[in-house]
Amino acid sequence: MRSLIDILELTTKELDELIAVAEDIIENPSKYSESCKGKKLATLFFEPSTRTRLSFEAAMYELGGNVLGFSEANSSSAAKGESVADTAKTISCYADIIAMRHPKEGAPLVASMNASIPVINAGDGGHNHPTQTLADLLTIKREKGSLSNYTIGFCGDLKFGRTVHSLIAALSRYENIKVVLISPEELKLPDYIKKDILVKNGIEFVETTDLDKVIGELDILYMTRVQRERFFNEADYIRLKDSYILTPKKMENAKPTLSVMHPLPRVNEISVAIDNDPRAAYFKQVLNGKYMRMALILKLLEVEVK
Amino acid sequence: MKVDSIKNGFVIDHIPAGKGIELYNLLGLGELDCQIATIRNAPSRLMGKKDIIKIDADIELSLEVIGFFDAGITVNTIKNEVLVNKTHMQLPERVENVCKCKNPRCITSTEQELSHIFRLTDRENRVYRCLYCDSKLKSYI
Numbered sequence: 001m002r003s004l005i006d007i008l009e010l011t012t013k014e015l016d017e018l019i020a021v022a023e024d025i026i027e028n029p030s031k032y033s034e035s036c037k038g039k040k041l042a043t044l045f046f047e048p049s050t051r052t053r054l055s056f057e058a059a060m061y062e063l064g065g066n067v068l069g070f071s072e073a074n075s076s077s078a079a080k081g082e083s084v085a086d087t088a089k090t091i092s093c094y095a096d097i098i099a100m101r102h103p104k105e106g107a108p109l110v111a112s113m114n115a116s117i118p119v120i121n122a123g124d125g126g127h128n129h130p131t132q133t134l135a136d137l138l139t140i141k142r143e144k145g146s147l148s149n150y151t152i153g154f155c156g157d158l159k160f161g162r163t164v165h166s167l168i169a170a171l172s173r174y175e176n177i178k179v180v181l182i183s184p185e186e187l188k189l190p191d192y193i194k195k196d197i198l199v200k201n202g203i204e205f206v207e208t209t210d211l212d213k214v215i216g217e218l219d220i221l222y223m224t225r226v227q228r229e230r231f232f233n234e235a236d237y238i239r240l241k242d243s244y245i246l247t248p249k250k251m252e253n254a255k256p257t258l259s260v261m262h263p264l265p266r267v268n269e270i271s272v273a274i275d276n277d278p279r280a281a282y283f284k285q286v287l288n289g290k291y292m293r294m295a296l297i298l299k300l301l302e303v304e305v306k
Numbered sequence: 307m308k309v310d311s312i313k314n315g316f317v318i319d320h321i322p323a324g325k326g327i328e329l330y331n332l333l334g335l336g337e338l339d340c341q342i343a344t345i346r347n348a349p350s351r352l353m354g355k356k357d358i359i360k361i362d363a364d365i366e367l368s369l370e371v372i373g374f375f376d377a378g379i380t381v382n383t384i385k386n387e388v389l390v391n392k393t394h395m396q397l398p399e400r401v402e403n404v405c406k407c408k409n410p411r412c413i414t415s416t417e418q419e420l421s422h423i424f425r426l427t428d429r430e431n432r433v434y435r436c437l438y439c440d441s442k443l444k445s446y447i
Contacts, residue, residue: 083417106413106438110420125411127439192442196428 002300003112003119007130007170014299015137015147015170021295022138022288029062035298035305036065042095043069044087044111045122046078046102051264051286052122052131056099059293068095088115097301099131100124118300120293126160132263133166134296135289140220142288143259143281147171151217153180156224156244156269158189163263164224165193172201179205180214184240187226211244215254221246223262223269223282247271254279261285312362315340317382318372319358323347326357329375332404338365370398377432397432400425405443412439 004010010018025032041060045053048071057067070076078087084102088111091098098115100108101122108121108128123129137147144150152171154164158181168189171177179198181189188207198205208214215221226241228234245268246260262270262282274280298305321329326344335342340363350356361367372379373395383391406422407414414420414436424434424443434443 083419084413085417085420102413103411104413104416105409105411105440106436109438110413110417124413125439127411 001116001118003108003115003121004130004296004300005109005112005119005121006128007133007166010130012173015134018134018292018295018299019138019141021298022291023142025291025294032063032294032298032305034064035303036060036063036301039063039065039097039301039303040095041065041067041069041297042091042098043067043071043122044076044091044098044100044102045069045071046073046076046100046107048072049101049123051289052101052129053099055286055290056120056122056131056293059290059297062290063294063297065096065297069099084110085114087111088119092116097297120296120300123162126162129162129166129263131289131293131296132163133170134292135285136163136167136222136261136263137170138288138292139259139261139281139285142284144219148175148177150176150219151178151180152220152222153182153211153214153218154189154222154224155182155211155246157187157226157240158183158224159187160227161224164189164222167222168193169197172197172203177203179203180218181205181207182209182211182214182244183207184209184244186236186240211246212250212253215250215258218254218258220259220261221254223260223266225262225265225267225269241267245269245271246274248273248277251277251279311387312341312360312384313387314364315361315384316365316367317358317360317384319356319380319382320350320353320378321357321359322376322378323353323355323357325376326359329357329372329379330359332371332375333368335359335361338363340365369393369395370401371404373398374401374404374434397426397429400437401434407436407439407441407443409436409439409441412436412441414438 043053060067084107092115097118099120099122100111102124105125105127108124112119158164228237258279259281260279343360345358347355377395377397379395381393402421402423423437427433427435
């Protein structure tokens with residue numbers, strides 16, 4: 001029995017297999033519509049999330065399975081002081097697989113150490129969010145045709161942005177990737193990620209504070225939100241939240257083949273006017289997330305679809 | 307200064323000068339009722355000065371904790387007043403409940419019964435990371 005807590009637990013071969021299954025689901029949805037019949041997914045969301053929870057639920061329904069769970073800690077026994085370990089043991093009696101989001105880093109790992117069913121980390125604080133990375137990888141594959149050979153820019157909050165950290169880690173295993181890190185000084189990518197991932201894997205990277213200067217070099221621009229909930233200090237949040245806003249004017253200097261990605265939700269960092277630009281890939285990314293979650297559920301439940 | 311030789315037990319040698327008491331406390335040696343000597347600032351050819359702990363009892367010594375404290379330490383095992391084994395410490399791959407994770411966002415900050423586990427992620431730079439949240443912890447010294 002396997003869980004997925006960190007994207008790096010999956011080999012590149014497994015990632016390729018998941019992408020292949022997701023693309024097959026896109027091509028042949030009816031083939032998979034009964035594949036999880038009789039199986040139950042428990043969505044244990046200890047903090048609010050619209051996209052990820054609904055994506056998991058939609059994924060399970062489209063596989064013919066059922067869903068149970070809660071969407072905030074107040075409506076679970078956690079409000080009475082139940083430990084994550086006990087919750088995991090209890091839910092193992094009711095469901096076949098768990099998707100857990102928790103504000104505390106490491107909570108899904110604790111759940112996986114105690115559950116007798118697979119646990120998927122659906123986001124643990126600012127730490128890991130592997131299924132977002134799966135969505136990102138499928139999007140890159142479908143937009144660019146390959147997970148190798150391109151220049152990707154990450155823009156915005158690179159310090160607290162867990163999706164950025166996970167995607168950089170996942171991409172570092174592919175060939176000929178160039179990374180451009182675009183952020184204010186206060187929100188730069190942490191040194192340990194630069195050293196342990198980029199330098200260690202020989203990935204070429206540059207850091208800049210100026211989006212305009214580098215946008216023309218990019219094949220992919222991965223925008224991020226400056227997240228209020230990651231700041232201890234409201235004043236710092238207000239000062240930095242508008243640092244990088246992508247507008248049609250800025251897009252004039254970008255390649256016609258650029259793909260703009262964003263893990264969503266956005267606040268104002270991508271102008272709504274860009275939604276109709278064919279280079280906007282962020283809503284496709286949402287859809288791809290559902291397909292990758294379907295592929296992941298099938299893998300962890302060891303369901304084979306012929 | 308003269309400290310009697312020991313019959314059966316351990317000599318923990320090459321402890322960085324001034325750190326012997328910290329290691330003494332970390333190993334919980336204060337709870338034992340056998341003879342224990344801690345020697346501070348002993349002359350050392352290699353280190354200039356060093357601390358030494360001598361334990362005159364065949365106790366269960368946690369080499370994992372000593373290695374985590376400082377990989378340069380040597381543990382000599384004495385049987386019948388004869389040195390029978392000299393162990394050079396290594397950084398352990400994993401330590402449990404020796405240090406606490408200081409990250410306020412880590413699950414260990416709210417769930418008190420969880421073990422605090424750190425795994426060695428960079429031997430060269432002695433970097434340990436929390437098993438749960440990946441927060442960095444330098445080895446003890």
